[in-house]
Structure formats: C-alpha cells, structure tokens
Amino acid sequence: MEYIKSETEAVILYGAGTQNLRMAFQPITSAGFHVAAIIDKDEKKRGKLFYGIRIALPEELQKYENKKKRYQIIITVRTEETVSEIKKELSELKHAEVFTFQEFIEAKKLNSKVKRFACIMFHLVDHCNMSCVRCSHFSPLAPKDGFYLKEEDFVKDCRRLAELTSGDIDEIQLSGGEPTLHPRAYSFPYIAKRYFPRTKIIMITNATKIKDMQEEFFQSCVDNDVELWISRYPINIDYHNIVDSLREKGIRVTFGNTGNSEDKPKEMWGLPMRLEGGMDKQHNFDCCLCMQYVLREGVLYPCANSAYIDLFNNYFKKGLPGPRENGVDIHQVKNMEELTQKISRAVPLCEFCDAQNRLPGIPWCVSKKEIGEWII
Ligand code: SF4
Ligand code: SF4
Structure with a gap:
C-alpha cells in the first residue's frame, strides 16, 4: 500500500472534541505518527489550532483524495451512534482507511511502540x-x-x-x-x-x-x-x-x-x-x-x-x-x-x-x- 509522500506515518484525526482529541493525540504522536490534519464538522472550530495543527472542515479531505494515495483517518469520537454516522459519511472516500481510535491503537500496537x-x-x-x-x-x-x-x-x-x-x-x-x-x-x-x-x-x-x-x-x-x-x-x-x-x-x-x-x-x-x-x-x-x-x-x-x-x-x-x-x-x-x-x-x-x-x-x-x- 502506498501512502502520501514524505508522510509515511501521517494520519488525519476526525473529531476535535478537546478531551477525546487529547487522549488520542498523545499515544499516536508518541508512537511516531505525524498528525497531518484535524477535521471537524463544527464551523466554530474551523481554523483553531491544536498543537499547531489547524482544524479544518471535512471538505479538506478532498485534498487528500486528489492525491490518489492511501491515507489513514482516525475517528476520535467515542459515542457509538456518532461513530457509525461518521463512518457512513467517510465510506464515500476512495483512498481513506478509516479507524476508530480503539481500532487504530490495537491494529498498530501503538502502546508498544x-x-x-x-x-x-x-x-x-x-x-x-x-x-x-x-x-x-x-x-x-x-x-x-x-x-x-x-x-x-x-x-x-x-x-x-x-x-x-x-x-x-x-x-x-x-x-x-x-x-x-x-x-x-x-x-x-x-x-x-x-x-x-x-x-x-x-x-x-x-x-x-x-x-x-x-x-x-x-x-x-x-x-x-x-x-x-x-x-x-x-x-x-x-x-x-x-x-x-x-x-x-x-x-x-x-x-x-x-x-x-x-x-x-x-x-x-x-x-x-x-x-x-x-x-x-x-x-x-x-x-x-x-x-x-x-x-x-x-x-x-x-x-x-x-x-x-x-x-x-x-x-x-x-x-x-x-x-x-x-x-x-x-x-x-x-x-x-x-x-x-x-x-x-x-x-x-x-x-x-x-x-x-x-x-x-x-x-x-x-x-x-x-x-x-x-x-x-
Ligand atoms: S483530581 Fe479527581 S477528585 Fe480532584 S477534581 Fe479532578 S477528578 Fe475530581
Ligand atoms: S491496562 Fe495497564 S496501561 Fe492500561 S490503565 Fe491498566 S495498568 Fe495502565
């Protein structure tokens, strides 16, 4: 699988709720992944910074789609209902590999890396x-x-x-x-x-x-x-x-x-x-x-x-x-x-x-x- 150039370990976080984002950000970046973008539907959060990373609207994902290379999105939201809604919306993306934080942490064995x-x-x-x-x-x-x-x-x-x-x-x-x-x-x-x-x-x-x-x-x-x-x-x-x-x-x-x-x-x-x-x-x-x-x-x-x-x-x-x-x-x-x-x-x-x-x-x-x- 080919990932976006120079961002072999780049991931995109979806969901900018402070607490969930913080809980996900630490183990992901401690394991050496680079958070390339944070996406949230809330217009009010747009443009705000989290660790220097600008929060953007879902339309931003088109930029990654246009590169026609595989990339990874991690949903930081925890509520099951919201997660399934987001997964449904993201299913239209052709190049994204979508995980919940729990799925990502287990799949990549983050805590051991x-x-x-x-x-x-x-x-x-x-x-x-x-x-x-x-x-x-x-x-x-x-x-x-x-x-x-x-x-x-x-x-x-x-x-x-x-x-x-x-x-x-x-x-x-x-x-x-x-x-x-x-x-x-x-x-x-x-x-x-x-x-x-x-x-x-x-x-x-x-x-x-x-x-x-x-x-x-x-x-x-x-x-x-x-x-x-x-x-x-x-x-x-x-x-x-x-x-x-x-x-x-x-x-x-x-x-x-x-x-x-x-x-x-x-x-x-x-x-x-x-x-x-x-x-x-x-x-x-x-x-x-x-x-x-x-x-x-x-x-x-x-x-x-x-x-x-x-x-x-x-x-x-x-x-x-x-x-x-x-x-x-x-x-x-x-x-x-x-x-x-x-x-x-x-x-x-x-x-x-x-x-x-x-x-x-x-x-x-x-x-x-x-x-x-x-x-x-
Ligand atoms: S440290 Fe514990 S007891 Fe104190 S405010 Fe926080 S959660 Fe409550
Ligand atoms: S499972 Fe292990 S690492 Fe996780 S909270 Fe319990 S003691 Fe800590």
Missing part, C-alpha cells in the same frame, strides 16, 4: 479539595497533606528527563489531585521551563482555588506561558468570571474537559479493575486507551492507574501490584532507547485492569470512597 513522549505528567500533590466519583488518579483516597512535590526532586527529574529526551517533549502537565493546593505551585513552571524551554507547560486545575491564589502564581503563569486547563464540574462556581479574570491577566485558559452543560451533563468514565486479576495483561495493555505517562519520584509510569495504585491499596487494604514495579526508573536507564523500550511493555497491574471493558459514563457526583467505584 513508544518512540518519544508527547506529554509527561507530574503531580504537585496527590490530594484534592474535591472528591469526584471514580477519580482516575485515586485522589479522593489520598491522605490530605500526604504529598507535596519537592522542588529539588522536580529539578532532579526534569534534568534527567531533559538529558534523555534532549528536551523533545511537546507538553509537561502539572496536575494532581489539585495542583493549586501546593503552597509553592508557582515555582514549578519556572523549573519546567528552565529544562524544557520549547515545551508547552499546562496546569490542570478544577479552578476552585484560583481566586485565592497570590500574585506570584499568576506572574509565573505569564512568565512561563503556562496554559491553565480547567476541568469543569457541576458545582456552584462562576467559571466564566474566573476565565475572564485570568485572560485579563494575560493567562491562556482552556476548558480541559467536555460536558457539564444542560444538554451534556458531566459524566465520569472509568477503567475498572478486577481484584482477582488473571487477565491477559499484554492484551489489556495493547488495547488500553488510558496511556498517560506519569513521572513520580524518578519513576516513569505508562498511566495514572499504575503510578498511583498505592493510594487505592492503602485505602482499601488491598495488594494490587505497584507502583514501583509498574514503572521505569529514569535515573537507572542508559538512554532514551532503553527508556522507550521498557515503557512500551505491559506492566504487572495490566493483569488486573480490564482495559477491554471500560465502564459506561455515570453522572458526576461526590465519591463515597467505596471500592465499587473503581472495581468490578
């Missing part, structure tokens, strides 16, 4: 001032005041990561838990930017504490071009007012999740674990949609589940594997090749993580901290 890191996440704290049902980072189960990332540890890890990657990381995410609960949250973007001058720095926040932050926090966001990603929840908070005040200060803001409107209430999704294990860990790893590289205390993990499983184990007194045995110590590997090879393998926790049966979304509510929120 890490070549670089599109994004690395750090927790500034593990706990949160909210407590959401099924929180995928187990934050409701984290001890309050249990962990605050130390600047010297962050420096050490950023320095080593920069050595290994030569600074080639698209995005560093400062997250949690709720990162603004760290009393020195403002200092981490300066450190990240020092070691990764070309990398976009994101802070993921529920925005509930933004109004209480000191000037040094806002100054750090401006100085380091930090983009705040606000996750919206159905709580009593005036998001628009917060966004306006941040933008007035010159801070970039994006709503990092969809939902939380009358026609689209906020839902929480989950990847269930099975305490008895015994599943095919390689298969679970191969079809896992939750890849999110997390660096915690010098160890790189393929996902939040594997990095923070101790929060679950400690709270419920269980013994699921990890976290250390799920990760790769970045201070022990010789080079980037060894790191990418080791992080491309299924981890012990994959045997307990039912990646093939994601739980259906449930309306957002406060976590009761019951084990059933995370297991089946």
Whole structure:
C-alpha cells in the first residue's frame, strides 16, 4: 500500500472534541505518527489550532483524495451512534482507511511502540479539595497533606528527563489531585521551563482555588506561558468570571474537559479493575486507551492507574501490584532507547485492569470512597 509522500506515518484525526482529541493525540504522536490534519464538522472550530495543527472542515479531505494515495483517518469520537454516522459519511472516500481510535491503537500496537513522549505528567500533590466519583488518579483516597512535590526532586527529574529526551517533549502537565493546593505551585513552571524551554507547560486545575491564589502564581503563569486547563464540574462556581479574570491577566485558559452543560451533563468514565486479576495483561495493555505517562519520584509510569495504585491499596487494604514495579526508573536507564523500550511493555497491574471493558459514563457526583467505584 502506498501512502502520501514524505508522510509515511501521517494520519488525519476526525473529531476535535478537546478531551477525546487529547487522549488520542498523545499515544499516536508518541508512537511516531505525524498528525497531518484535524477535521471537524463544527464551523466554530474551523481554523483553531491544536498543537499547531489547524482544524479544518471535512471538505479538506478532498485534498487528500486528489492525491490518489492511501491515507489513514482516525475517528476520535467515542459515542457509538456518532461513530457509525461518521463512518457512513467517510465510506464515500476512495483512498481513506478509516479507524476508530480503539481500532487504530490495537491494529498498530501503538502502546508498544513508544518512540518519544508527547506529554509527561507530574503531580504537585496527590490530594484534592474535591472528591469526584471514580477519580482516575485515586485522589479522593489520598491522605490530605500526604504529598507535596519537592522542588529539588522536580529539578532532579526534569534534568534527567531533559538529558534523555534532549528536551523533545511537546507538553509537561502539572496536575494532581489539585495542583493549586501546593503552597509553592508557582515555582514549578519556572523549573519546567528552565529544562524544557520549547515545551508547552499546562496546569490542570478544577479552578476552585484560583481566586485565592497570590500574585506570584499568576506572574509565573505569564512568565512561563503556562496554559491553565480547567476541568469543569457541576458545582456552584462562576467559571466564566474566573476565565475572564485570568485572560485579563494575560493567562491562556482552556476548558480541559467536555460536558457539564444542560444538554451534556458531566459524566465520569472509568477503567475498572478486577481484584482477582488473571487477565491477559499484554492484551489489556495493547488495547488500553488510558496511556498517560506519569513521572513520580524518578519513576516513569505508562498511566495514572499504575503510578498511583498505592493510594487505592492503602485505602482499601488491598495488594494490587505497584507502583514501583509498574514503572521505569529514569535515573537507572542508559538512554532514551532503553527508556522507550521498557515503557512500551505491559506492566504487572495490566493483569488486573480490564482495559477491554471500560465502564459506561455515570453522572458526576461526590465519591463515597467505596471500592465499587473503581472495581468490578
Ligand atoms: S477534581 Fe479532578 S483530581 Fe480532584 S477528585 Fe475530581 S477528578 Fe479527581
Ligand atoms: S495498568 Fe491498566 S490503565 Fe495502565 S496501561 Fe495497564 S491496562 Fe492500561
């Protein structure tokens, strides 16, 4: 099969919903594919940029058809009904090979082919001032005041990561838990930017504490071009007012999740674990949609589940594997090749993580901290 010239690994993403697009973009680009275009039917998104890639209307696909060479389209939308509508529309294209993200990840074995890191996440704290049902980072189960990332540890890890990657990381995410609960949250973007001058720095926040932050926090966001990603929840908070005040200060803001409107209430999704294990860990790893590289205390993990499983184990007194045995110590590997090879393998926790049966979304509510929120 012949692909478009000089874009052997080029793909086109279809669907520009923020959350789905983000979840697909990271493993696709980490596996070395180049996203040549993003397509969405919504006129309002036309011309907007996502990682420098312009969002275009479906008519743009004609450009690829005219080349009369095979090309690949990945539908990032998850709702089954919408996926079948899109597949029907795209069936008229003669040269396109069309996948859902799930189909693509499995067909290309993306998770086992890490070549670089599109994004690395750090927790500034593990706990949160909210407590959401099924929180995928187990934050409701984290001890309050249990962990605050130390600047010297962050420096050490950023320095080593920069050595290994030569600074080639698209995005560093400062997250949690709720990162603004760290009393020195403002200092981490300066450190990240020092070691990764070309990398976009994101802070993921529920925005509930933004109004209480000191000037040094806002100054750090401006100085380091930090983009705040606000996750919206159905709580009593005036998001628009917060966004306006941040933008007035010159801070970039994006709503990092969809939902939380009358026609689209906020839902929480989950990847269930099975305490008895015994599943095919390689298969679970191969079809896992939750890849999110997390660096915690010098160890790189393929996902939040594997990095923070101790929060679950400690709270419920269980013994699921990890976290250390799920990760790769970045201070022990010789080079980037060894790191990418080791992080491309299924981890012990994959045997307990039912990646093939994601739980259906449930309306957002406060976590009761019951084990059933995370297991089946
Ligand atoms: S706001 Fe985010 S980190 Fe905090 S409990 Fe909710 S989902 Fe978890
Ligand atoms: S532990 Fe679970 S979430 Fe993490 S890579 Fe394995 S299957 Fe995916």
